[in-house]
Amino acid sequence: MAKAPTVEDVARVAGVSRQTVSNVLNSPAIVRDATRARVERAIADLGYRPHIAARALRTRRSSAIGIHLDPYAGGVSGVVLDRFVHALTEKAGERGLRVLLYAARSADEEIERMRELVEGGEVDGFVVTGTFHGDPRTGWLIDRDIPFVAFGRPWGIDDVDDPAHLWVDVDGAAGTRAATAHLVAAGIGSVAFLGWPAGSGTGDDRERGWRDVAGAAGVRLTAEEDVTAARAVVAAALADRPGIAAVVCASDTLAIGARLAAASVGRDAMPIIGFDNTPAAEALGLSSIEQLPERVADGVLQLLTGPSGAFVAPQAATAGAAHVLVEPRLVLR
Structure with missing residues (x-):
């Protein structure tokens, strides 16, 4: 050897x-x-590759990044975060850094886990996932000047011109815009959108991209993140609005429901595009928008390690330099 x-x-x-x-x-x-x-x-x-234990003794750094591991919930789209964590772990290892996983069932419980890890000197910083309006985790970290980068933008505040913290996100609007434009250019006809109920920052962003192309007259449908619910909503819409020629969806879960609904009324060839490009979508031959979590991991480490690239030393959250927006890829099948 x-x-x-x-x-x-x-x-x-x-x-x-x-x-x-x-x-x-x-x-x-x-x-x-x-x-x-x-x-x-x-x-x-x-x-x-630097020896992590030796460097920790020398620099008084743990060389570890903490990240929350979501509880297993089954379903279709959870694989995206799993793929991101895997990519982050691999790419951090190339820099001599470790990724430390921890579990929590709520935002408050996650804050307590973060507190324990910081007070125990077990991590140098965090990656926060699943951000939402009024997220208490980011506020807690900012108040204590603890380094972190969010996978997901800080919804509800000016995150570009006056950024509160560093973040990386996938440009969902760009993805659905590209998908809708592809269908319109192909002369498909009326393209509907199937998203989640209003209030989800991610869902609203994906809807915005579709609306940019479909316009105010576009048919917007909503369903909870559930195949059965999506199937029922789309089946009812196809019965009421036979002019719907295609559907762009906010997730692959919704797209699978839409596909089942179309098949149930003899419209197997109706174009349906999902979001996340999960193995389920690939297996069913569904077109989808891929988030490219490996590029998200690159962006997170770029922001979190700053100029050094080898330890947690985040760059300043200044306008124009506090975020990385990853453009997703349309995968046609």
Whole structure:
């Protein structure tokens, strides 16, 4: 088995001292740009990975990022967050960082878990998922100056010109806009939208993209995140409005319900596009909008590790530099 590269190996290849390599890993701002680039190139070429335990002792950092693991609830769309956590763990490991998972059943319980992890020195920062209007978790972290990045924008406030914190999100409106434009360009006819009841920031954003193309006359349908409920809503709509020629949906769960409804009235060929591109959508041959959680993970680490890239040192939440918006991909089947 080949011996893992060491700091000394990196120093030798880069033509610098061992201390300079250490500075690049732990205090990159004090190293000249050209020297830092040479060391980073040597690290990449050698595949060097810092020893986490040793670095924790030296820097008094845990080199760990905490993230909440949602309770298992079955269904179709939960796989997206699972894929994100996997990507985050893999990409953090490449930077010499660890991801620490914790469970909680409510926002208040999650805040308590965060408190325990911070007071125990077990994490250097957090990734907050599933943000919503008036989210108490982000306020708690901001008040205590604890580093974090949200996967999901801070709904209900000015998150671009006057950002309260760092965030990464998928541009849901861009996804549904592209899906609707594709159907309209194909001459499909009236494109309806099947979303969740109003009040969901994510759902409202996805509806907005469809509305940009469909216009005020577009047919908007709503259902809870449930295949049976979606099937009933779409079946009733097709009976009342036979002119509906296609449906863009806020999730793959809703799209599966819509597909079953269309099939039940003999309209198997009616175009239906979901959101999330889950394995279920792929198996059923449904077109869908893919969130690209690997790019979200890249964005989270870019914001959370700032210029260093190797430890939690988030960049400032300033206008124009506090967020990463990932454009999703339309997958046609």
